[in-house]
Amino acid sequence: MAQRELKRELENRHVQLIAIGGTIGTGLFLGSGKAIQLAGPSIIFAYLIVGIAIFFVMRALGELLLSKAGYQSFTDIAEDYLGPRAAFVTGWTYWFCWIMTAMADIIAVGIYVQYWFDIPQWIPEVLCLIILLGLNLLTVKNFGELEFWFALIKVVTILALIAIGVILVVIGFKTDAGMVTVKNIWGHGGMFPNGISGFLLSFQMVVFAFVGVELVGVSAAETSDPQKNIPSAINKIPLRILFFYVGAIIALLCINPWTELSPAESPFVKTFALVGIPIAAGIINFVVLTSAASACNSGMFSTSRILYNLGKNDQAPSGFAKLNKNHVPKNGLLISTLVLSAGALLSKLIPEQAFGIVTTISAICFIWVWGVVLICHIKYKKTQPQLHEKSKFKAPFTPFINYVVLALFAIILIIMLFAEETRPALLLTPLWFILLFVLYSSNRRKKAK
DSSP states (O other): OOOOOOOOOBOHHHHHHHHHHHHSSHHHHTHHHHHHHHHGGGHHHHHHHHHHHHHHHHHHHHHHHHTOTTOOSHHHHHHHHHOHHHHHHHHHHHHHHHHHHHHHHHHHHHHHHTTTOOSOTHHHHHHHHHHHHHHHHHOHHHHHHHHHHHHHHHHHHHHHHHHHHHHHHHHTOEETTEEOOGGGTTTTTOSOTTHHHHHHHTHHHHHHHHTTTTHHHHGGGGBSOHHHHHHHHHHTHHHHIIIIIIIHHHHHHHHSOGGGOOTTSOHHHHHHHHTTOTTHHHHHHHHHHHHHHHHHHHHHHHHHHHHHHHHHTTSSOGGGGOOOTTSOOHHHHHHHHHHHHHHHHHHTTSHHHHHHHHHHHHHHHHHHHHHHHHHHHHHHHHHOHHHHHHOSSOOTTTTHHHHHHHHHHHHHHHHHHHOTTTHHHHHHTHHHHHHHHHHHHHHHHHHHO
């Protein structure tokens, strides 16, 4: 019987929207309120800086993925350039990244549904997980279709916000917070009202806002034409960052002085309500609900594929490498969903701290994964100069830019150490890496016997 392989059923429109969906999520719709309160208008610069850094990470990842037809994930790349230990740690860490991110999103689903229905929070969470699991078990194309429509909802919302912002600025519309004007951006304490410290402290949530952008790389194994689709999706990232992040934040700050935004609520809900749209709260609640479901859907997809590759590479139980008749890694999906449901239940016990802790751990682990990509690219260029020269999708300014971005990531981690909200998670996260190194060494000893 022939070995089943992952199907390449994702079309270009799926990959493009997966890339958009990966860059627009809970971090922007919910986390931006907290980030704005920390940094004020200078949050615009924070999004630009991190966004540019992520673009160079993605260019490095794109060149690596297209350098060898057999690459299907970060673990394959890390295995070749950093060895099996790094592949083991990176693979499981990426799985953990998405588990932590999806935990926050599935809890958010339960909270958002309570806006309409007075039911226990765990019921919509479980129902959402069951629905997403069922759809993902069928075919990978279902995942692509789900993300396509989820991403469209996000895009339409941000387009509407930016269009409304432009119109209100032109007509000089007045709200309860004052006149809508571009001067609202810098007119309440300047661009750095909380100083450089506030600006720097916002980077954790800004990094979290970008988690998932690399999903276009994880989905590489299942694209119908990766040589064309991956470069196309990655090269559009700068435009998306400028438009969807910077554009949305500028529109928010023109309508709302940053001092009027609360870190406890979505600035998008606040803005649509402020401009007098009667059903604004319900509309935006639906948008953030679909955004959370979208992020959870992406988490289930990526974690199942990571477990599949770990099992295939003998870095996890071999059962994870088995595919069902629809060429979907069923066991990986089931395990990830089970962990997600348990994590959501645990997170509900500390609702006020859960989001901050989970997003900080997620950001730290994603920085690890992105850092591994940059280091692998440095080694790739050094050890495979011929492949690099022949590449049709060369990463620019390497290896210099790789070191610059790695330094930026190190600075962000140091900043987290000085913030009370992020320090506990930063100090706890190394335990995860220690556990993985211990497990890897233990497995090696068992195999040696």
